[in-house]
Amino acid sequence: MKKLMAALVATTAMAAPALSADINEFRIGILGGENAQDRLNNNECLREYTEETLGVETKLFAPADYDGVIQGLLGGTIDMAWLGASGYAKTYLSDPEAVEPVLVKVNTDGGYGYFSIGFARKDSGITSLEDMKGKTFGFGDPNSTSGYLIPSIEIPAATGSTMESGDYFGEVKFTGGHEQTIVAVNNGDVDGGVTWADGLGDWEDGYQSGALRRAVDAGLVDMNDMVEIWKSKPIPEGPVVLRTALPADVKEKMTALMAGLAEKDRECFYGVAAGEARAFEPITHEAYEVIIEARKLKSN
Numbered sequence: 001m002k003k004l005m006a007a008l009v010a011t012t013a014m015a016a017p018a019l020s021a022d023i024n025e026f027r028i029g030i031l032g033g034e035n036a037q038d039r040l041n042n043n044e045c046l047r048e049y050t051e052e053t054l055g056v057e058t059k060l061f062a063p064a065d066y067d068g069v070i071q072g073l074l075g076g077t078i079d080m081a082w083l084g085a086s087g088y089a090k091t092y093l094s095d096p097e098a099v100e101p102v103l104v105k106v107n108t109d110g111g112y113g114y115f116s117i118g119f120a121r122k123d124s125g126i127t128s129l130e131d132m133k134g135k136t137f138g139f140g141d142p143n144s145t146s147g148y149l150i151p152s153i154e155i156p157a158a159t160g161s162t163m164e165s166g167d168y169f170g171e172v173k174f175t176g177g178h179e180q181t182i183v184a185v186n187n188g189d190v191d192g193g194v195t196w197a198d199g200l201g202d203w204e205d206g207y208q209s210g211a212l213r214r215a216v217d218a219g220l221v222d223m224n225d226m227v228e229i230w231k232s233k234p235i236p237e238g239p240v241v242l243r244t245a246l247p248a249d250v251k252e253k254m255t256a257l258m259a260g261l262a263e264k265d266r267e268c269f270y271g272v273a274a275g276e277a278r279a280f281e282p283i284t285h286e287a288y289e290v291i292i293e294a295r296k297l298k299s300n
Contacts, residue, residue: 022247025057026050026254029069029078031087032141034179034214036062045268046261053257054250065176066143074098079246080254082272084238085288086145089295091241092288101239102255104283105273107198108208112237112283115199116146116154117212118230120192121185129159129230137169138181138193146196147178149294150232158230178211179220186221192229201276203228209275217275236291239283 028047030039039062050058061078063069070091072078082105083091091099104112120126126135140147152163161168173190175181181193197210204223206212215221240258242251262269262279270276 023054023056023250025059026054026250027059027061027072027077027079029072029081030060030062031069031082031084032063032065032177034177034211034218036064038214038218042271042274045265046272049257049261049264049268050254053253066141070094070143073241073243076243076245079243079250080241082238082240084143084145085236085291086149086238086295087143088239088241088288089292090143092285092292093295093299097244099241100244100251101241101283101285101288102251103240103258103280104237104287105209105240106278106281107200107237108276108278109200110278111234112281112287113198113234114146114196114210114237115235116150116194116232117197117199117210117228118151118155118192118194119185119212119226120229121188122225122227124188124191126192126229127227129155132192132229133159133168134170135191136171136173136189137163138173138175138184138190140175140178140181140193140195142174144178144196145235145238145291146232147181147194148174149291149298150235151194151230152298153294154232155230179215182211182215182221186225194230196235198275198277199231207275209273209277211274213275236287239288240280 030043040060043060047058047060066087069081070087073091074094106112142148156162159168163172165171175184178195181195184190185193195211197207197212199207201208206216206223258280
């Protein structure tokens with residue numbers, strides 16, 4: 001009997017998922033879009049909860065651009081990140097086995113769509129894309145869904161032109177991220193640009209969640225000085241992804257932590273989720289196949 005028990009224990013140990021003790025640290029990547037210190041501050045509570053949950057040192061990484069997080073996931077130096085849909089598409093197209101999407105931010109209305117929002121200063125007299133003809137247009141980051149991929153497809157369809165400088169717009173430039181675009185428009189460095197928002201709630205608040213809401217909360221912009229000039233079709237919110245090679249129990253614990261964050265600590269959730277939302281809820285790869293196809297088309 002003792003031999004049988006010993007054999008069972010040995011077999012179970014071999015079959016059991018690896019424990020968090022098998023990792024000695026956990027690294028969370030935070031996408032660009034606002035200044036690094038604000039990103040770190042908004043996610044510090046998540047870092048602390050992760051350390052408590054896994055029992056290992058947890059570090060936050062806030063690279064200057066989206067690609068820094070993508071390359072970290074691909075290279076195994078970042079374990080978890082909340083990617084945009086286009087960032088996930090790039091990661092998947094680079095290595096389909098690198099990460100797995102587990103959760104998505106669900107809005108207060110129960111949907112997980114958001115929008116690319118075109119905007120300009122109200123005192124510029126610009127109220128539409130037509131008014132932007134010959135003027136300076138700002139994109140965010142080349143790996144951003146709302147700050148580049150979707151508007152670079154939908155705006156040319158609306159204008160019947162290209163996004164090349166001097167074609168429809170006088171000049172088209174990358175600002176470096178969502179916050180940078182908002183500041184550039186506010187300061188008059190570009191005439192108009194695009195960023196992201198859930199499209200729910202009031203314009204004056206920067207909507208309920210997204211880069212405009214972050215900018216309002218940070219005191220960077222007064223939305224009464226801004227006007228919406230364009231809005232995309234709904235875009236699927238990007239996934240929280242985990243590196244596929246992580247031990248199974250680490251993935252389970254982190255998925256459970258993120259899924260329970262809204263209930264556990266509403267203030268922490270607000271900071272991590274970029275504003276008001278319902279929760280992080282389950283999502284699968286299938287939700288992003290349309291964006292992956294769009295990304296493929298842009299790279300051809």
